Amino acid sequence: MQANTTIIVRPWNAATVILRTTIMSLIIITGYAFTTFNTRDVDFWAGVDMLGSNFSALLLTPYLKNITFDVMIRNLFITIGLGFLTTIFGAAIALGLALLAAQNLAPRWLTVIIKGLTAFVRAVPTVLWVLIFAVSAGLGSVAAVLGMTFHSAGYLIKAYAESFEEIDNGTIEALKASGANWWQIVFQAVLPSSATALLSWTFLRFEINFSTAIAMGAAAGAGGIGYDMFMASGFYLNLHEMGAFTYAVLAFAVVLEAGATRYKASLRK
Protein backbone atom coordinates (compact mmCIF):
# COMPACT_ATOMS: atom_id res chain seq x y z
CA MET A 1 0.00 0.00 0.00
CA GLN A 2 0.94 3.64 -0.31
CA ALA A 3 1.50 4.08 3.41
CA ASN A 4 4.42 1.63 3.53
CA THR A 5 6.43 2.80 0.49
CA THR A 6 8.89 5.64 0.87
CA ILE A 7 8.23 8.42 -1.56
CA ILE A 8 11.44 9.73 -3.11
CA VAL A 9 11.32 13.49 -3.50
CA ARG A 10 14.63 13.92 -5.28
CA PRO A 11 15.31 10.90 -7.47
CA TRP A 12 18.86 9.95 -8.42
CA ASN A 13 19.74 11.15 -11.88
CA ALA A 14 22.87 12.37 -13.65
CA ALA A 15 22.48 15.96 -12.43
CA THR A 16 22.10 15.13 -8.72
CA VAL A 17 24.95 12.59 -8.88
CA ILE A 18 27.32 15.15 -10.39
CA LEU A 19 26.23 17.86 -7.97
CA ARG A 20 26.65 15.64 -4.90
CA THR A 21 30.03 14.21 -5.92
CA THR A 22 31.28 17.74 -6.63
CA ILE A 23 30.20 19.00 -3.22
CA MET A 24 31.67 15.94 -1.47
CA SER A 25 35.01 16.30 -3.29
CA LEU A 26 35.19 19.98 -2.36
CA ILE A 27 34.56 19.17 1.31
CA ILE A 28 37.26 16.46 1.28
CA ILE A 29 39.82 18.70 -0.48
CA THR A 30 39.12 21.57 1.91
CA GLY A 31 39.51 19.31 4.93
CA TYR A 32 42.73 17.85 3.53
CA ALA A 33 44.19 21.30 2.78
CA PHE A 34 43.46 22.71 6.23
CA THR A 35 45.00 19.76 8.05
CA THR A 36 48.18 19.68 5.99
CA PHE A 37 49.14 23.40 5.65
CA ASN A 38 52.82 24.09 6.20
CA THR A 39 52.41 26.68 8.94
CA ARG A 40 56.13 26.83 9.75
CA ASP A 41 55.13 26.58 13.40
CA VAL A 42 53.35 29.95 13.34
CA ASP A 43 50.41 30.01 15.66
CA PHE A 44 47.15 30.85 13.88
CA TRP A 45 45.95 33.43 16.39
CA ALA A 46 49.39 35.03 16.57
CA GLY A 47 49.24 35.32 12.79
CA VAL A 48 45.85 37.02 12.94
CA ASP A 49 47.22 39.41 15.55
CA MET A 50 50.22 40.31 13.35
CA LEU A 51 47.99 40.86 10.36
CA GLY A 52 45.93 43.29 12.45
CA SER A 53 48.98 45.23 13.60
CA ASN A 54 50.33 45.39 10.03
CA PHE A 55 47.07 46.81 8.80
CA SER A 56 46.92 49.36 11.58
CA ALA A 57 50.51 50.40 10.78
CA LEU A 58 49.52 50.71 7.12
CA LEU A 59 46.21 52.48 7.51
CA LEU A 60 46.19 54.19 10.93
CA THR A 61 49.76 55.51 11.19
CA PRO A 62 50.85 56.58 7.74
CA TYR A 63 53.87 58.87 7.45
CA LEU A 64 56.65 59.60 4.99
CA LYS A 65 60.27 58.82 5.81
CA ASN A 66 62.46 58.38 2.74
CA ILE A 67 60.84 60.95 0.42
CA THR A 68 59.11 64.28 1.07
CA PHE A 69 55.45 65.05 0.55
CA ASP A 70 56.28 67.18 -2.51
CA VAL A 71 58.16 64.32 -4.11
CA MET A 72 55.30 61.93 -3.40
CA ILE A 73 52.78 64.26 -5.04
CA ARG A 74 55.12 64.76 -8.00
CA ASN A 75 55.51 61.00 -8.38
CA LEU A 76 51.74 60.52 -8.07
CA PHE A 77 51.36 62.92 -10.99
CA ILE A 78 53.94 60.97 -12.97
CA THR A 79 51.77 57.89 -12.53
CA ILE A 80 48.62 59.85 -13.40
CA GLY A 81 50.45 61.17 -16.46
CA LEU A 82 51.37 57.66 -17.56
CA GLY A 83 47.76 56.55 -17.20
CA PHE A 84 46.44 59.67 -18.93
CA LEU A 85 48.87 59.61 -21.83
CA THR A 86 48.27 55.95 -22.63
CA THR A 87 44.49 56.46 -22.43
CA ILE A 88 44.60 59.44 -24.80
CA PHE A 89 46.89 57.65 -27.28
CA GLY A 90 44.75 54.52 -27.07
CA ALA A 91 41.53 56.51 -27.48
CA ALA A 92 42.84 58.36 -30.55
CA ILE A 93 43.86 55.13 -32.26
CA ALA A 94 40.65 53.42 -31.18
CA LEU A 95 38.34 56.15 -32.46
CA GLY A 96 39.60 55.75 -36.00
CA LEU A 97 39.70 51.97 -36.03
CA ALA A 98 36.40 51.53 -34.18
CA LEU A 99 34.58 53.28 -37.05
CA LEU A 100 35.95 50.55 -39.31
CA ALA A 101 35.08 47.83 -36.80
CA ALA A 102 31.40 48.79 -36.36
CA GLN A 103 29.06 46.64 -38.41
CA ASN A 104 26.70 49.48 -39.21
CA LEU A 105 29.50 51.66 -40.61
CA ALA A 106 31.98 49.37 -42.34
CA PRO A 107 31.87 46.35 -44.63
CA ARG A 108 31.57 43.07 -42.81
CA TRP A 109 34.91 41.60 -43.88
CA LEU A 110 36.74 44.65 -42.53
CA THR A 111 34.94 44.55 -39.17
CA VAL A 112 35.79 40.87 -38.81
CA ILE A 113 39.49 41.48 -39.47
CA ILE A 114 39.75 44.43 -37.08
CA LYS A 115 37.71 42.79 -34.34
CA GLY A 116 39.78 39.61 -34.65
CA LEU A 117 43.07 41.49 -34.37
CA THR A 118 41.90 43.52 -31.38
CA ALA A 119 40.66 40.35 -29.67
CA PHE A 120 44.21 39.03 -29.97
CA VAL A 121 45.69 42.28 -28.60
CA ARG A 122 43.30 42.17 -25.64
CA ALA A 123 43.92 38.50 -24.91
CA VAL A 124 47.57 39.24 -24.09
CA PRO A 125 47.71 41.03 -20.70
CA THR A 126 48.98 44.62 -20.52
CA VAL A 127 52.05 43.64 -18.49
CA LEU A 128 53.08 41.18 -21.19
CA TRP A 129 52.79 43.85 -23.89
CA VAL A 130 54.99 46.13 -21.79
CA LEU A 131 57.57 43.35 -21.43
CA ILE A 132 57.37 42.61 -25.17
CA PHE A 133 58.02 46.27 -26.01
CA ALA A 134 60.79 46.29 -23.40
CA VAL A 135 62.74 43.99 -25.72
CA SER A 136 63.22 46.83 -28.19
CA ALA A 137 62.74 49.90 -25.97
CA GLY A 138 64.37 48.62 -22.79
CA LEU A 139 62.55 48.40 -19.45
CA GLY A 140 61.27 51.80 -18.47
CA SER A 141 58.70 54.43 -19.27
CA VAL A 142 58.91 54.05 -23.08
CA ALA A 143 58.04 50.35 -22.95
CA ALA A 144 55.27 51.09 -20.44
CA VAL A 145 53.72 53.79 -22.65
CA LEU A 146 53.89 51.61 -25.77
CA GLY A 147 52.57 48.46 -24.10
CA MET A 148 49.77 50.20 -22.23
CA THR A 149 48.73 52.20 -25.31
CA PHE A 150 48.60 49.01 -27.30
CA HIS A 151 46.31 47.23 -24.88
CA SER A 152 44.17 50.35 -24.30
CA ALA A 153 43.62 50.72 -28.03
CA GLY A 154 42.57 47.08 -28.30
CA TYR A 155 40.14 47.49 -25.44
CA LEU A 156 38.69 50.80 -26.60
CA ILE A 157 38.27 49.69 -30.24
CA LYS A 158 35.92 46.97 -29.05
CA ALA A 159 34.11 49.25 -26.60
CA TYR A 160 33.73 52.12 -29.08
CA ALA A 161 32.68 49.86 -31.95
CA GLU A 162 29.95 48.35 -29.78
CA SER A 163 28.78 51.82 -28.77
CA PHE A 164 28.55 52.77 -32.46
CA GLU A 165 26.64 49.60 -33.22
CA GLU A 166 24.12 50.41 -30.51
CA ILE A 167 22.99 53.74 -31.94
CA ASP A 168 19.66 53.94 -33.72
CA ASN A 169 20.22 52.77 -37.28
CA GLY A 170 17.26 54.89 -38.35
CA THR A 171 19.25 58.10 -37.94
CA ILE A 172 21.99 56.74 -40.19
CA GLU A 173 19.33 55.76 -42.72
CA ALA A 174 17.70 59.20 -42.54
CA LEU A 175 20.93 61.07 -43.23
CA LYS A 176 21.92 58.66 -45.97
CA ALA A 177 18.52 59.16 -47.58
CA SER A 178 19.04 62.93 -47.59
CA GLY A 179 22.28 62.48 -49.54
CA ALA A 180 24.82 62.77 -46.72
CA ASN A 181 28.06 60.84 -47.21
CA TRP A 182 29.87 58.53 -44.80
CA TRP A 183 32.04 61.16 -43.09
CA GLN A 184 29.10 63.52 -42.65
CA ILE A 185 27.00 60.75 -41.13
CA VAL A 186 29.81 59.79 -38.75
CA PHE A 187 30.30 63.34 -37.50
CA GLN A 188 26.69 64.52 -37.56
CA ALA A 189 24.87 61.43 -36.28
CA VAL A 190 27.13 58.64 -35.03
CA LEU A 191 29.49 60.62 -32.81
CA PRO A 192 26.85 62.92 -31.24
CA SER A 193 24.66 59.89 -30.49
CA SER A 194 27.42 57.86 -28.87
CA ALA A 195 29.39 60.67 -27.16
CA THR A 196 28.42 59.76 -23.57
CA ALA A 197 29.09 56.08 -24.13
CA LEU A 198 32.52 56.85 -25.60
CA LEU A 199 33.32 59.08 -22.66
CA SER A 200 32.23 56.46 -20.11
CA TRP A 201 34.45 53.86 -21.71
CA THR A 202 37.39 56.26 -21.87
CA PHE A 203 37.05 57.16 -18.19
CA LEU A 204 36.80 53.50 -17.26
CA ARG A 205 39.95 52.77 -19.23
CA PHE A 206 41.70 55.71 -17.54
CA GLU A 207 40.91 54.14 -14.16
CA ILE A 208 42.31 50.83 -15.36
CA ASN A 209 45.39 52.52 -16.83
CA PHE A 210 45.99 54.45 -13.62
CA SER A 211 46.16 51.26 -11.57
CA THR A 212 48.21 49.55 -14.29
CA ALA A 213 50.56 52.55 -14.25
CA ILE A 214 51.16 52.00 -10.51
CA ALA A 215 52.04 48.36 -11.16
CA MET A 216 54.24 49.33 -14.13
CA GLY A 217 56.18 51.72 -11.89
CA ALA A 218 57.25 48.72 -9.86
CA ALA A 219 57.33 45.96 -12.46
CA ALA A 220 58.70 47.80 -15.48
CA GLY A 221 60.63 50.59 -13.81
CA ALA A 222 58.35 53.22 -15.29
CA GLY A 223 58.77 55.48 -12.26
CA GLY A 224 56.04 57.34 -10.40
CA ILE A 225 54.37 56.38 -7.16
CA GLY A 226 54.46 52.70 -8.06
CA TYR A 227 58.23 52.74 -7.88
CA ASP A 228 58.09 54.50 -4.50
CA MET A 229 55.74 51.80 -3.26
CA PHE A 230 58.08 49.13 -4.56
CA MET A 231 60.97 50.73 -2.66
CA ALA A 232 58.96 51.22 0.54
CA SER A 233 57.78 47.64 0.60
CA GLY A 234 60.66 45.64 -0.83
CA PHE A 235 63.67 47.79 0.07
CA TYR A 236 62.85 49.84 3.21
CA LEU A 237 60.19 47.41 4.55
CA ASN A 238 58.30 50.48 5.79
CA LEU A 239 54.55 49.89 6.14
CA HIS A 240 53.89 53.42 7.40
CA GLU A 241 55.27 54.96 4.23
CA MET A 242 53.35 52.36 2.21
CA GLY A 243 50.21 53.59 4.00
CA ALA A 244 50.89 57.20 2.97
CA PHE A 245 51.22 56.15 -0.69
CA THR A 246 48.06 54.09 -0.45
CA TYR A 247 46.11 57.09 0.79
CA ALA A 248 47.57 59.28 -1.97
CA VAL A 249 46.44 56.79 -4.60
CA LEU A 250 43.05 56.41 -2.94
CA ALA A 251 42.54 60.17 -2.82
CA PHE A 252 43.17 60.49 -6.54
CA ALA A 253 40.88 57.54 -7.31
CA VAL A 254 38.05 59.23 -5.39
CA VAL A 255 38.64 62.56 -7.18
CA LEU A 256 38.67 60.77 -10.55
CA GLU A 257 35.46 58.91 -9.82
CA ALA A 258 33.65 62.02 -8.59
CA GLY A 259 34.86 64.05 -11.55
CA ALA A 260 33.82 61.40 -14.05
CA THR A 261 30.37 61.06 -12.52
CA ARG A 262 29.78 64.82 -12.59
CA TYR A 263 31.07 65.25 -16.12
CA LYS A 264 28.87 62.45 -17.44
CA ALA A 265 25.84 63.88 -15.63
CA SER A 266 26.41 67.28 -17.21
CA LEU A 267 26.69 65.70 -20.66
CA ARG A 268 23.47 63.77 -20.22
CA LYS A 269 21.42 66.90 -19.50
Add this chain to the structure above:
Amino acid sequence: MPLLHIAKLSKRYGTDKYALDSIDFTVATGEFVAIIGPSGAGKSTLLRCINHMIPMTSGDVLIADASTKSMNATQLRAHRTQIGMIFQHYNLVNRLSVIENVLHGRLGYKSTAAGVMGWYSNAEKQQAVEILQNLGLSDHMYKRCDQLSGGQKQRVGIARALIQNPKLLLCDEPIASLDPSAAKIIMDTLKDINQRLGITIIVNLHQVDVAMRYAQRIIGINSGKIVCDAAPHSLTPDIIHEVYGSEAGELILDFGEQHAHA
Protein backbone atom coordinates in the same frame (compact mmCIF):
# COMPACT_ATOMS: atom_id res chain seq x y z
CA MET B 1 5.91 64.47 -68.33
CA PRO B 2 5.61 62.31 -65.20
CA LEU B 3 7.87 63.18 -62.28
CA LEU B 4 8.41 59.59 -61.33
CA HIS B 5 8.15 56.48 -63.42
CA ILE B 6 8.60 53.13 -61.75
CA ALA B 7 9.28 50.70 -64.58
CA LYS B 8 8.96 46.96 -64.02
CA LEU B 9 10.64 47.30 -60.65
CA SER B 10 11.44 44.01 -58.92
CA LYS B 11 13.23 43.32 -55.68
CA ARG B 12 14.28 39.98 -54.36
CA TYR B 13 16.09 39.42 -51.06
CA GLY B 14 18.53 36.57 -51.61
CA THR B 15 16.69 33.64 -53.10
CA ASP B 16 13.42 34.28 -51.27
CA LYS B 17 10.29 35.06 -53.18
CA TYR B 18 10.02 38.50 -54.76
CA ALA B 19 9.36 41.31 -52.26
CA LEU B 20 8.40 43.47 -55.24
CA ASP B 21 7.26 41.86 -58.46
CA SER B 22 7.26 44.00 -61.63
CA ILE B 23 5.83 47.11 -60.04
CA ASP B 24 4.94 49.61 -62.74
CA PHE B 25 3.30 53.01 -62.30
CA THR B 26 3.89 56.69 -62.91
CA VAL B 27 3.35 59.65 -60.63
CA ALA B 28 2.73 63.14 -62.02
CA THR B 29 4.15 66.28 -60.45
CA GLY B 30 2.00 67.48 -57.57
CA GLU B 31 0.21 64.20 -56.93
CA PHE B 32 -0.58 62.95 -53.43
CA VAL B 33 -0.38 59.16 -53.58
CA ALA B 34 -1.09 56.77 -50.73
CA ILE B 35 0.19 53.20 -50.77
CA ILE B 36 -1.79 50.74 -48.68
CA GLY B 37 -1.37 47.06 -48.06
CA PRO B 38 -0.79 44.50 -45.32
CA SER B 39 2.46 44.35 -43.32
CA GLY B 40 5.20 42.72 -45.34
CA ALA B 41 3.51 43.52 -48.66
CA GLY B 42 6.56 45.47 -49.84
CA LYS B 43 5.45 49.06 -49.18
CA SER B 44 8.61 50.07 -47.33
CA THR B 45 10.81 48.25 -49.82
CA LEU B 46 9.11 50.11 -52.67
CA LEU B 47 9.75 53.52 -51.09
CA ARG B 48 13.39 52.64 -50.39
CA CYS B 49 13.95 51.46 -53.94
CA ILE B 50 12.89 54.88 -55.20
CA ASN B 51 15.78 56.63 -53.43
CA HIS B 52 18.06 53.59 -53.80
CA MET B 53 18.37 52.96 -50.07
CA ILE B 54 17.67 49.38 -51.08
CA PRO B 55 19.23 48.27 -54.38
CA MET B 56 16.65 47.00 -56.85
CA THR B 57 16.99 43.59 -58.47
CA SER B 58 15.62 44.56 -61.87
CA GLY B 59 13.62 47.31 -63.54
CA ASP B 60 14.24 51.02 -63.23
CA VAL B 61 13.20 54.16 -61.43
CA LEU B 62 13.00 57.19 -63.71
CA ILE B 63 12.92 60.73 -62.39
CA ALA B 64 11.71 63.17 -65.06
CA ASP B 65 12.35 60.47 -67.69
CA ALA B 66 15.97 60.06 -66.59
CA SER B 67 17.04 56.57 -65.59
CA THR B 68 18.57 56.20 -62.14
CA LYS B 69 19.59 52.60 -62.65
CA SER B 70 23.35 52.98 -62.83
CA MET B 71 24.67 55.95 -60.89
CA ASN B 72 28.06 56.68 -59.40
CA ALA B 73 28.37 57.93 -55.81
CA THR B 74 28.05 61.61 -56.80
CA GLN B 75 24.98 61.01 -58.94
CA LEU B 76 23.43 58.91 -56.19
CA ARG B 77 23.89 61.77 -53.69
CA ALA B 78 22.38 64.23 -56.15
CA HIS B 79 19.45 61.85 -56.70
CA ARG B 80 18.81 61.50 -52.98
CA THR B 81 18.98 65.24 -52.29
CA GLN B 82 15.95 65.70 -54.57
CA ILE B 83 13.92 63.23 -52.53
CA GLY B 84 12.94 63.91 -48.93
CA MET B 85 12.11 61.01 -46.65
CA ILE B 86 10.01 60.81 -43.50
CA PHE B 87 10.02 57.82 -41.18
CA GLN B 88 7.70 56.13 -38.70
CA HIS B 89 10.23 56.51 -35.88
CA TYR B 90 11.26 60.03 -36.99
CA ASN B 91 14.95 58.96 -37.09
CA LEU B 92 16.26 62.19 -35.60
CA VAL B 93 19.58 62.52 -33.79
CA ASN B 94 18.03 62.77 -30.34
CA ARG B 95 21.01 64.35 -28.66
CA LEU B 96 21.16 67.30 -31.04
CA SER B 97 18.92 70.36 -31.11
CA VAL B 98 15.90 70.78 -33.36
CA ILE B 99 17.61 73.25 -35.67
CA GLU B 100 20.70 71.06 -36.01
CA ASN B 101 18.49 68.16 -37.03
CA VAL B 102 16.68 70.32 -39.57
CA LEU B 103 19.98 71.50 -41.06
CA HIS B 104 21.02 67.85 -41.54
CA GLY B 105 18.74 67.97 -44.56
CA ARG B 106 21.33 70.20 -46.26
CA LEU B 107 24.22 67.73 -45.88
CA GLY B 108 23.63 66.24 -49.31
CA TYR B 109 24.40 69.62 -50.90
CA LYS B 110 27.59 70.24 -48.93
CA SER B 111 31.23 69.35 -49.24
CA THR B 112 32.43 66.61 -46.92
CA ALA B 113 34.42 69.05 -44.76
CA ALA B 114 31.58 71.57 -44.39
CA GLY B 115 29.17 68.78 -43.52
CA VAL B 116 31.55 67.19 -41.03
CA MET B 117 32.13 70.51 -39.27
CA GLY B 118 28.48 71.53 -39.45
CA TRP B 119 29.15 74.75 -41.35
CA TYR B 120 25.87 76.03 -42.78
CA SER B 121 25.38 79.23 -44.73
CA ASN B 122 23.22 82.05 -43.42
CA ALA B 123 20.68 81.43 -46.17
CA GLU B 124 20.39 77.80 -45.07
CA LYS B 125 19.91 78.80 -41.43
CA GLN B 126 17.35 81.40 -42.50
CA GLN B 127 15.44 78.76 -44.42
CA ALA B 128 15.56 76.39 -41.44
CA VAL B 129 14.08 79.06 -39.18
CA GLU B 130 11.32 79.83 -41.70
CA ILE B 131 10.38 76.18 -42.10
CA LEU B 132 10.29 75.71 -38.32
CA GLN B 133 8.06 78.79 -38.03
CA ASN B 134 5.67 77.42 -40.65
CA LEU B 135 5.47 74.11 -38.80
CA GLY B 136 4.87 75.86 -35.46
CA LEU B 137 8.14 74.78 -33.93
CA SER B 138 9.95 78.12 -33.54
CA ASP B 139 9.68 77.95 -29.73
CA HIS B 140 11.48 74.61 -29.68
CA MET B 141 14.34 75.52 -32.01
CA TYR B 142 17.11 75.01 -29.44
CA LYS B 143 15.51 72.13 -27.54
CA ARG B 144 17.11 68.74 -27.75
CA CYS B 145 15.00 66.39 -29.85
CA ASP B 146 14.56 63.84 -27.05
CA GLN B 147 12.55 66.48 -25.15
CA LEU B 148 9.88 66.69 -27.87
CA SER B 149 6.61 64.80 -28.18
CA GLY B 150 6.09 62.31 -31.00
CA GLY B 151 4.09 64.73 -33.11
CA GLN B 152 6.72 67.45 -32.68
CA LYS B 153 9.48 65.01 -33.59
CA GLN B 154 7.66 64.08 -36.77
CA ARG B 155 7.32 67.77 -37.67
CA VAL B 156 11.08 68.12 -37.21
CA GLY B 157 11.44 65.14 -39.53
CA ILE B 158 9.25 66.92 -42.08
CA ALA B 159 11.30 70.11 -41.68
CA ARG B 160 14.49 68.15 -42.30
CA ALA B 161 13.00 66.77 -45.51
CA LEU B 162 11.65 70.16 -46.65
CA ILE B 163 14.99 71.96 -46.31
CA GLN B 164 16.31 69.64 -49.00
CA ASN B 165 13.99 71.52 -51.40
CA PRO B 166 12.78 68.14 -52.59
CA LYS B 167 10.73 67.40 -55.69
CA LEU B 168 9.33 64.32 -54.07
CA LEU B 169 8.56 63.40 -50.47
CA LEU B 170 8.53 59.73 -49.44
CA CYS B 171 6.71 59.08 -46.17
CA ASP B 172 7.08 55.65 -44.59
CA GLU B 173 4.24 55.14 -42.09
CA PRO B 174 4.50 58.74 -40.86
CA ILE B 175 1.61 58.48 -38.38
CA ALA B 176 1.88 54.84 -37.26
CA SER B 177 3.42 55.82 -33.89
CA LEU B 178 1.25 58.88 -33.22
CA ASP B 179 -1.99 59.49 -31.38
CA PRO B 180 -5.00 60.53 -33.51
CA SER B 181 -4.68 64.28 -32.93
CA ALA B 182 -0.94 64.36 -33.65
CA ALA B 183 -1.59 62.13 -36.67
CA LYS B 184 -4.15 64.62 -37.99
CA ILE B 185 -1.68 67.51 -37.60
CA ILE B 186 0.97 65.55 -39.54
CA MET B 187 -1.42 64.56 -42.33
CA ASP B 188 -2.75 68.14 -42.58
CA THR B 189 0.85 69.35 -42.77
CA LEU B 190 1.63 66.92 -45.59
CA LYS B 191 -1.52 67.97 -47.44
CA ASP B 192 -0.55 71.61 -47.03
CA ILE B 193 2.99 70.94 -48.32
CA ASN B 194 1.49 69.14 -51.29
CA GLN B 195 -0.95 71.92 -52.16
CA ARG B 196 1.01 75.03 -51.24
CA LEU B 197 4.51 74.00 -52.30
CA GLY B 198 3.45 71.63 -55.05
CA ILE B 199 5.71 68.88 -53.75
CA THR B 200 4.74 65.40 -54.88
CA ILE B 201 4.04 63.08 -51.96
CA ILE B 202 4.01 59.29 -51.75
CA VAL B 203 2.92 58.02 -48.36
CA ASN B 204 2.75 54.47 -46.99
CA LEU B 205 -0.22 54.09 -44.71
CA HIS B 206 -1.83 51.44 -42.55
CA GLN B 207 -4.98 53.48 -42.02
CA VAL B 208 -7.26 53.06 -45.03
CA ASP B 209 -9.62 55.82 -43.87
CA VAL B 210 -6.73 58.29 -43.62
CA ALA B 211 -5.54 57.32 -47.08
CA MET B 212 -9.05 57.86 -48.48
CA ARG B 213 -9.42 61.24 -46.82
CA TYR B 214 -6.08 62.74 -47.82
CA ALA B 215 -4.79 61.08 -50.97
CA GLN B 216 -5.77 61.83 -54.56
CA ARG B 217 -4.86 58.33 -55.56
CA ILE B 218 -4.50 55.05 -53.73
CA ILE B 219 -2.25 52.20 -54.76
CA GLY B 220 -2.90 48.89 -53.05
CA ILE B 221 -0.07 46.39 -52.79
CA ASN B 222 -0.19 42.77 -51.72
CA SER B 223 2.70 40.28 -51.88
CA GLY B 224 4.82 42.66 -53.94
CA LYS B 225 2.19 43.22 -56.62
CA ILE B 226 -0.09 46.15 -57.35
CA VAL B 227 -3.65 45.04 -56.64
CA CYS B 228 -5.43 48.32 -57.25
CA ASP B 229 -4.60 51.83 -58.41
CA ALA B 230 -7.54 54.16 -58.20
CA ALA B 231 -8.97 57.40 -56.91
CA PRO B 232 -10.29 57.17 -53.32
CA HIS B 233 -13.96 57.62 -54.26
CA SER B 234 -13.86 54.67 -56.64
CA LEU B 235 -12.58 52.28 -53.98
CA THR B 236 -15.13 49.82 -52.68
CA PRO B 237 -14.95 47.60 -49.61
CA ASP B 238 -14.49 44.63 -51.95
CA ILE B 239 -11.33 46.13 -53.43
CA ILE B 240 -9.96 46.96 -49.98
CA HIS B 241 -10.58 43.40 -48.87
CA GLU B 242 -8.72 42.18 -51.91
CA VAL B 243 -5.73 44.40 -51.05
CA TYR B 244 -5.58 42.97 -47.55
CA GLY B 245 -6.32 39.43 -48.73
CA SER B 246 -9.06 38.96 -46.19
CA GLU B 247 -12.68 37.93 -46.19
CA ALA B 248 -15.30 40.66 -46.26
CA GLY B 249 -16.19 41.95 -42.82
CA GLU B 250 -12.86 41.09 -41.23
CA LEU B 251 -11.42 44.59 -41.46
CA ILE B 252 -12.01 47.67 -39.38
CA LEU B 253 -13.29 49.99 -42.08
CA ASP B 254 -15.28 53.16 -41.78
CA PHE B 255 -16.80 53.50 -45.20
CA GLY B 256 -20.01 55.24 -44.28
CA GLU B 257 -18.15 58.22 -42.89
CA GLN B 258 -15.75 58.29 -45.81
CA HIS B 259 -18.49 58.54 -48.37
CA ALA B 260 -20.16 61.20 -46.30
CA HIS B 261 -16.91 63.18 -46.51
CA ALA B 262 -16.52 62.68 -50.23
